[in-house]
Amino acid sequence: MKANFKYCLTGRPFLLIAVAxxxxxxxxxxxxxxxxxxxxxxxxxxxxxxxxVQNGPRRCLIFNVHIGDRNQTCVDINDPEKLVFSYTxxxxxxxLVQPAPQxxxxxxxxxGSIPMTLTDLFPDAQIDIVEIDRAVFEVAEDFFFFAENDxxxxxxxxxxxxxxxxxxxxxxYDYIVLxxxxxxxxxxxxxxxxxxxxxxxxxxxxxxxxxNTFSTSRFYDHESVTYQDxxxxxxxxxxxxxxxxxxxxxxLPLPQRGELISQAQLFTERLDDYGIPILEYPARLSTSxxxxxxxxVLTDQFSPSNxxxxx
Amino acid sequence: xxxxxxRLVILLAAxxxxxxxxxxxxxxxxxxxxxxxxxxxVWGSIITIFMLSLSFGYLAGGNLSTRNPNPRTFAxxxxxxAFLIFPIIYFADFIMEQVFQVIIDPRYGSLVASIGLxxxxxAVLGMISPYSIRLLVSNEEHSGHVAGxxxxxxxxxxxxxxxxxxxxxxxxFEVNQILxxxxxxxxxxxxxxLATFYLLNKAANSQQEGLQEGQxxx
Numbered sequence: 450m451k452a453n454f455k456y457c458l459t460g461r462p463f464l465l466i467a468v469a470x471x472x473x474x475x476x477x478x479x480x481x482x483x484x485x486x487x488x489x490x491x492x493x494x495x496x497x498x499x500x501x502v503q504n505g506p507r508r509c510l511i512f513n514v515h516i517g518d519r520n521q522t523c524v525d526i527n528d529p530e531k532l533v534f535s536y537t538x539x540x541x542x543x544x545l546v547q548p549a550p551q552x553x554x555x556x557x558x559x560x561g562s563i564p565m566t567l568t569d570l571f572p573d574a575q576i577d578i579v580e581i582d583r584a585v586f587e588v589a590e591d592f593f594f595f596a597e598n599d600x601x602x603x604x605x606x607x608x609x610x611x612x613x614x615x616x617x618x619x620x621x622y623d624y625i626v627l628x629x630x631x632x633x634x635x636x637x638x639x640x641x642x643x644x645x646x647x648x649x650x651x652x653x654x655x656x657x658x659x660x661n662t663f664s665t666s667r668f669y670d671h672e673s674v675t676y677q678d679x680x681x682x683x684x685x686x687x688x689x690x691x692x693x694x695x696x697x698x699x700x701l702p703l704p705q706r707g708e709l710i711s712q713a714q715l716f717t718e719r720l721d722d723y724g725i726p727i728l729e730y731p732a733r734l735s736t737s738x739x740x741x742x743x744x745x746v747l748t749d750q751f752s753p754s755n756x757x758x759x760x
Numbered sequence: 761x762x763x764x765x766x767r768l769v770i771l772l773a774a775x776x777x778x779x780x781x782x783x784x785x786x787x788x789x790x791x792x793x794x795x796x797x798x799x800x801x802v803w804g805s806i807i808t809i810f811m812l813s814l815s816f817g818y819l820a821g822g823n824l825s826t827r828n829p830n831p832r833t834f835a836x837x838x839x840x841x842a843f844l845i846f847p848i849i850y851f852a853d854f855i856m857e858q859v860f861q862v863i864i865d866p867r868y869g870s871l872v873a874s875i876g877l878x879x880x881x882x883a884v885l886g887m888i889s890p891y892s893i894r895l896l897v898s899n900e901e902h903s904g905h906v907a908g909x910x911x912x913x914x915x916x917x918x919x920x921x922x923x924x925x926x927x928x929x930x931x932x933f934e935v936n937q938i939l940x941x942x943x944x945x946x947x948x949x950x951x952x953x954l955a956t957f958y959l960l961n962k963a964a965n966s967q968q969e970g971l972q973e974g975q976x977x978x
């Protein structure tokens with residue numbers, strides 16, 4: 450086992466050198482490929498490499514560019530209110546279930562466009578944001594027009610720990626957004642039955658839970674049966690143009706199509722400023738099962754999500 | 761001079777000891793993450809505590825080896841370590857729940873929880889290496905050679921334990937099932953060491969008796 454210890458001393462520098470070579474060789478190549486995209490900021494955090502790229506008026510946040518990750522989040526610097534990504538817009542479908550949130554939790558800050566839109570829409574709502582990476586928070590502030598305010602605060606913490614604390618403190622939220630998955634890595638402890646049961650405990654009776662996840666691979670089946678196990682039923686919200694899917698669920702029975710449509714009509718005008726086509730959403734919220742129900746539920750005991758994703 | 765079979769059994773035991781240590785260490789991340797997250801400091805806590813308990817284990821195992829070194833004591837390390845894994849299976853949630861309520865900062869929370877869960881079993885597993893060297897060494901000249909061999913097998917075990925657990929075991933089994941597997945294997949190793957010891961002793965005794973009888977006859 451002594452050699453093990455040695456590995457810790459000698460292995461790390463090798464890894465660092467390998468990463469450095471990758472960065473030096475691959476990063477400039479990538480930059481050349483996209484002709485007019487310019488890297489305006491690079492930062493290495495404890496968890497990832499953060500790159501901010503500007504292409505015309507579009508500014509994007511990219512995690513781990515050297516392993517080929519795509520945009521995490523983008524803003525149009527001339528029109529920062531507009532939500533550039535369809536999945537970001539899609540997450541506002543939660544408003545069809547809970548139209549007047551007072552206490553909101555957003556897990557995963559990214560460029561901050563979801564919470565910024567929420568605080569804009571509901572200035573009186575109290576918004577807690579939990580983000581694991583302080584560097585992401587700094588980049589969101591410096592490059593993506595994100596700013597805390599009296600009602601909106603960021604806590605730098607692992608979302609699981611934050612939720613567990615909230616359970617102990619008996620805090621209740623009526624609008625919860627789980628947006629903690631980056632393109633390359635799933636935090637496996639945020640996708641288990643036990644975690645979802647903890648989230649359930651911090652939901653007020655009329656709360657909605659909105660989770661932004663992937664729609665591809667075998668992992669989709671596992672994730673679906675896990676949500677089904679905890680919440681029985683959920684809206685599965687996919688758009689053909691996007692590899693993402695949004696899971697929308699609540700403790701109460703899900704509203705009927707008619708209620709969703711009338712709610713969408715009430716919101717149409719308010720959400721138009723952000724480019725959210727809310728009227729198109731009710732027809733896409735599906736409760737039909739399109740996954741393999743025989744897959745194993747993910748638990749704290751069994752959650753190889755990252756291994757499942759590649760299969 | 762140590763019997764070749766005993767020598768092989770000890771080397772295999774050291775291999776499995778190294779394998780088990782890393783299996784438990786990797787699962788440590790899984791076990792702690794529901795309470796303390798999967799931030800880099802959680803791994804920091806786990807690795808710190810494993811290194812610390814191994815260092816204590818090396819010291820204790822080395823000290824023990826100066827007093828009547830024998831395969832029975834060696835086997836007991838495996839059997840004791842197997843039983844010390846039970847608290848990880850049955851009381852991990854209780855222990856972490858208590859720590860979580862008392863310590864707000866997840867860095868120190870994960871450190872204290874790691875101490876509670878892993879310090880003692882890992883220390884016992886750490887006693888295996890120095891003690892096996894003492895059992896294998898029969899003269900000063902080749903002690904370095906024996907130590908090298910021993911580090912080779914135990915660290916190879918650690919490497920494979922890390923790989924097998926992170927690539928495959930977590931995909932096939934639940935965390936507690938893997939821990940149960942480790943318990944069973946450590947017990948089997950302990951029993952095998954004891955069985956080999958008694959069998960070889962018996963064989964040696966009967967051989968000696970045979971020799972003595974032969975002497976009388978001649």
